[in-house]
Amino acid sequence: MTTTETEGARQSGRLVKGPGLLLVWLYGVMSVGAVSRSVYQIATEFDRAPLAYGLSAVAAVVYAFITYTLVRGGETARRAALVCCAAELAGVLIVGTWTLVEPSAFPDATVWSDYGYGYVFIPVLLPLTGIWWLRRSRTA
Numbered sequence: 836m837t838t839t840e841t842e843g844a845r846q847s848g849r850l851v852k853g854p855g856l857l858l859v860w861l862y863g864v865m866s867v868g869a870v871s872r873s874v875y876q877i878a879t880e881f882d883r884a885p886l887a888y889g890l891s892a893v894a895a896v897v898y899a900f901i902t903y904t905l906v907r908g909g910e911t912a913r914r915a916a917l918v919c920c921a922a923e924l925a926g927v928l929i930v931g932t933w934t935l936v937e938p939s940a941f942p943d944a945t946v947w948s949d950y951g952y953g954y955v956f957i958p959v960l961l962p963l964t965g966i967w968w969l970r971r972s973r974t975a
Contacts, residue, residue: 850908854968861961862902865954869946871896876943884943891966894946894958897923901965917969924962929953933951958973 851859873892882887897919904916933952934941944953951958 850905850913850972854964855905855972858961858965858968859902861957862898862905864963865946865957865961866895866898866902869898872946880943884941887941887943887948889944890926890945890947894923894926898928899904913969913972917966920962920965920969924959925964927959927962928949930940 869891873888873895876884876888877892901916901923902920904912906918907908927947927950930945930947934948941948946954947958950956950962
């Protein structure tokens with residue numbers, strides 16, 4: 836193994852130890868849930884609430900990408916996951932507020948509706964935890 840490969844393996848392990856392992860598991864579960872929900876809703880009733888179902892699909896892509904970057908590890912992946920967690924948090928806050936201010940725009944809920952109320956607020960807590968972990972796991 837070269838020095839770069841050894842360093843990459845060490846960095847990869849850092850992201851999935853301790854809280855990182857829990858984050859990978861939670862993001863993986865949220866990915867499966869959001870993908871399943873959005874695929875079904877888009878395939879069967881897209882005309883009913885296209886904005887809500889489209890946003891659920893966006894959430895699914897974000898969750899899947901963060902899961903991938905956490906598993907991949909390394910400094911570049913950590914930075915990409917950090918940016919995505921910040922974007923996810925912004926999305927949750929914007930969509931959550933939007934669903935409260937103008938509920939008529941959302942005839943059906945999204946993953947991020949009401950700050951993730953339908954998902955026990957995991958969508959708002961997950962990016963906060965992810966940002967904390969990714970900042971803490973930064974390489975020297």
